[in-house]
Amino acid sequence: MSVLAISDLHVSVETDQGVKKILKGVDLTVNEGEIHAIMGPNGSGKSTLAYTIAGHPKYHVEGGSVTLDGREMLDLSVDERARAGLFLAMQYPVEIPGVSVSNFLRTAKTALDGEAPPLRAWIKEIRESMTSLRMDKTFAERNVNEGFSGGEKKRHEILQLELLKPRFAILDETDSGLDVDALKIVSEGINRAKANTGLGLLLITHYTRILRYIRPDFVHVFVDGRVAEEGGPELADRLENEGYDRFLADASIA
Amino acid sequence: MSAPAGTVALDEATPSSTPGAVTGGSEPAQHGSKAHSDGGWSLIPVQTRSERFTSADPGAFAAVTGFEPAWKYSPVAKLRPLIDGELDGSAIEHTLEKSDEITVEWIGRADARVASAGLPEEKASANAWSSFDQALAITVSGEEAQSLTLARSMLGGAPRAAHTVITAAKHSSATITFLNTGSARLSENVEIVLEDGAQLTVVSIQQWADDAIHLASHFARIGRDARLKHIIVSLDGAIIRLNTSVHLDSEGGDVELYGAYFVSAAQHIEQQVFVDHVAANTKSRVTYKGALQGRDARSVWVGDVLIRQTAAGTDSYEQNRNLLLTEGARADSIPNLEIETGDIAGAGHASASGRFDDEQLFYLQARGISEQEARRLVVRGFLAEIVQKIGATELESRLAEAIEGALVHEGALK
Ligand SMILES: Nc1ncnc2c1ncn2[C@@H]1O[C@H](COP(=O)(O)OP(=O)(O)OP(=O)(O)O)[C@@H](O)[C@H]1O
Numbered sequence: 001m002s003v004l005a006i007s008d009l010h011v012s013v014e015t016d017q018g019v020k021k022i023l024k025g026v027d028l029t030v031n032e033g034e035i036h037a038i039m040g041p042n043g044s045g046k047s048t049l050a051y052t053i054a055g056h057p058k059y060h061v062e063g064g065s066v067t068l069d070g071r072e073m074l075d076l077s078v079d080e081r082a083r084a085g086l087f088l089a090m091q092y093p094v095e096i097p098g099v100s101v102s103n104f105l106r107t108a109k110t111a112l113d114g115e116a117p118p119l120r121a122w123i124k125e126i127r128e129s130m131t132s133l134r135m136d137k138t139f140a141e142r143n144v145n146e147g148f149s150g151g152e153k154k155r156h157e158i159l160q161l162e163l164l165k166p167r168f169a170i171l172d173e174t175d176s177g178l179d180v181d182a183l184k185i186v187s188e189g190i191n192r193a194k195a196n197t198g199l200g201l202l203l204i205t206h207y208t209r210i211l212r213y214i215r216p217d218f219v220h221v222f223v224d225g226r227v228a229e230e231g232g233p234e235l236a237d238r239l240e241n242e243g244y245d246r247f248l249a250d251a252s253i254a
Numbered sequence: 255m256s257a258p259a260g261t262v263a264l265d266e267a268t269p270s271s272t273p274g275a276v277t278g279g280s281e282p283a284q285h286g287s288k289a290h291s292d293g294g295w296s297l298i299p300v301q302t303r304s305e306r307f308t309s310a311d312p313g314a315f316a317a318v319t320g321f322e323p324a325w326k327y328s329p330v331a332k333l334r335p336l337i338d339g340e341l342d343g344s345a346i347e348h349t350l351e352k353s354d355e356i357t358v359e360w361i362g363r364a365d366a367r368v369a370s371a372g373l374p375e376e377k378a379s380a381n382a383w384s385s386f387d388q389a390l391a392i393t394v395s396g397e398e399a400q401s402l403t404l405a406r407s408m409l410g411g412a413p414r415a416a417h418t419v420i421t422a423a424k425h426s427s428a429t430i431t432f433l434n435t436g437s438a439r440l441s442e443n444v445e446i447v448l449e450d451g452a453q454l455t456v457v458s459i460q461q462w463a464d465d466a467i468h469l470a471s472h473f474a475r476i477g478r479d480a481r482l483k484h485i486i487v488s489l490d491g492a493i494i495r496l497n498t499s500v501h502l503d504s505e506g507g508d509v510e511l512y513g514a515y516f517v518s519a520a521q522h523i524e525q526q527v528f529v530d531h532v533a534a535n536t537k538s539r540v541t542y543k544g545a546l547q548g549r550d551a552r553s554v555w556v557g558d559v560l561i562r563q564t565a566a567g568t569d570s571y572e573q574n575r576n577l578l579l580t581e582g583a584r585a586d587s588i589p590n591l592e593i594e595t596g597d598i599a600g601a602g603h604a605s606a607s608g609r610f611d612d613e614q615l616f617y618l619q620a621r622g623i624s625e626q627e628a629r630r631l632v633v634r635g636f637l638a639e640i641v642q643k644i645g646a647t648e649l650e651s652r653l654a655e656a657i658e659g660a661l662v663h664e665g666a667l668k
């Protein structure tokens with residue numbers, strides 16, 4: 001069984017005012033097939049955790065480790081991590097002018113598998129995924145994320161999740177900015193990907209509404225760069241009712 | 255140099271800590287919405303392009319020093335034979351592929367078609383003008399879409415002159431493509447005349463040999479409700495300087511001027527674009543994009559747009575974007591916008607030269623794509639926007655391949 005283990009992770013960024021510590025000792029273990037929700041107030045470091053795992057150069061690891069089945073990910077380049085089986089659905093997907101979605105997907109698939117996918121089966125697979133995500137087929141010929149609405153960008157991220165088949169995926173606020181219908185469609189896509197490949201999921205969100213469609217096995221409350229509390233799905237409901245005040249008071253005392 | 259208000263200059267005055275890091279630029283500026291201290295709309299550029307002296311006689315121009323606005327960005331010393339030297343004006347050999355309603359013939363300089371679109375603005379252009387034996391006249395007629403591809407290769411190492419006149423008759427429609435390959439030392443003038451309602455696409459592709467030198471002036475005159483799409487793609491050649499000037503002197507005229515260039519080590523690729531809005535309700539769009547890679551790779555783009563008092567309702571936008579792929583490359587990008595009437599539909603410009611967008615690279619790499627492959631995708635995508643305007647699939651994929659080839663040829667993209 002595959003395991004993604006984050007232990008005692010410390011991360012800083014460089015700002016105009018100097019080095020700023022953001023993650024202050026994160027411990028988190030995700031097993032294959034598990035769904036972990038990470039909730040927490042704005043600025044608590046959720047995206048920082050996601051980007052650090054994926055290897056964004058802006059974030060400096062001060063200490064700790066991230067291993068996938070015992071293999072240290074922090075020593076690998078961004079693309080090597082992806083090829084090891086990690087996937088990050090971004091909070092703000094990037095536009096790539098002049099590069100079509102179909103070209104992008106084919107290039108990514110080829111890089112991950114080490115060989116080009118068999119053309120017919122691949123086209124069929126893309127078409128089916130796009131249909132179930134209610135993406136018009138013209139999207140395949142549009143440039144990556146260029147002129148996509150917020151919701152379309154998120155669907156495109158989940159399309160990649162389905163097609164690229166990672167072992168672990170971090171979804172950074174994939175639910176933000178989606179209306180109810182889109183939320184359902186995107187959630188179905190995530191559930192489908194999990195049913196098909198048994199991947200482990202780290203679901204970063206502000207709201208419990210996505211958790212009605214994607215039932216988490218664990219909920220972690222993220223405050224001031226570390227996990228402040230952990231529990232089962234019932235913790236999410238408590239957060240919905242009570243908010244983060246309880247944790248924020250603790251953090252400001254500490 | 256100091257740039258006046260309303261212009262953006264990225265040149266030797268741009269402070270840069272790393273060699274070749276000519277970065278920065280401006281966001282699109284909308285001049286129609288900006289008040290100006292002198293109360294009028296006029297923004298006076300460094301030197302008004304429209305006020306440049308024109309003549310077909312090289313003797314009428316002062317000796318070129320290299321400090322003139324027309325020459326200050328160019329490697330003048332290497333261009334001397336074309337500027338001042340004797341040029342071989344005999345007919346240049348070419349191969350043609352064309353549809354029926356396009357005629358091609360050699361004409362004398364007394365023919366009325368010569369000098370119908372413009373006159374030289376600088377000495378090398380005048381030198382070519384006074385040196386050609388016969389001009390090549392390409393005339394499009396009928397109303398069905400026509401096409402012509404003219405390929406020139408192996409023009410040799412001796413300095414030569416050429417003159418071409420393209421005339422698109424009333425309501426005709428055509429795509430004219432110049433394919434330039436092999437060695438060359440060429441100074442040439444290309445006149446493009448669109449009669450009323452004509453729709454013409456002119457594509458000029460420079461894939462010369464590595465030591466080739468090519469100076470060209472394209473002059474265009476746009477008839478009533480006529481539309482010109484002009485695309486230049488410059489990839490190979492030691493020095494390529496292709497300057498386009500367009501006169502929109504009939505109502506409803508419309509031009510789109512596109513350029514894509516890939517500049518490798520020690521190459522110089524330059525384009526000075528001038529759009530002259532004379533008549534009312536004319537429209538222009540200028541988009542040039544370049545990628546530069548390697549030591550002393552150099553590009554120059556000067557974009558002058560003049561909206562005359564008579565050009566009410568003008569709609570104009572020009573932009574130049576450069577992607578600097580390595581240290582040691584340099585891009586100069588100078589837009590000048592001059593507006594003499596308050597009654598315009600829109601006028602703006604943008605210029606930006608920068609390095610790779612790290613967020614784009616991260617996004618691609620996070621999908622398993624190697625850094626090198628990601629850089630290639632981004633560059634190809636960056637230039638594809640222009641190449642896609644050609645609208646001929648076969649040619650487009652040929653150019654995509656050529657760009658790919660240039661990227662690989664230069665090796666490590668770091
Ligand atoms: N490049 C940077 N420069 C300065 N501060 C930064 C930088 N990147 C992140 N930070 C800061 O680090 C903190 C954590 O940011 P992060 O984006 O990880 O939060 P988040 O939990 O994802 O918030 P949100 O819920 O708003 O998405 C914030 O205070 C943020 O301002």
Ligand SMILES: [Mg+2]
Pocket residue numbers: 046047048091172173
């Ligand atoms: Mg965030």
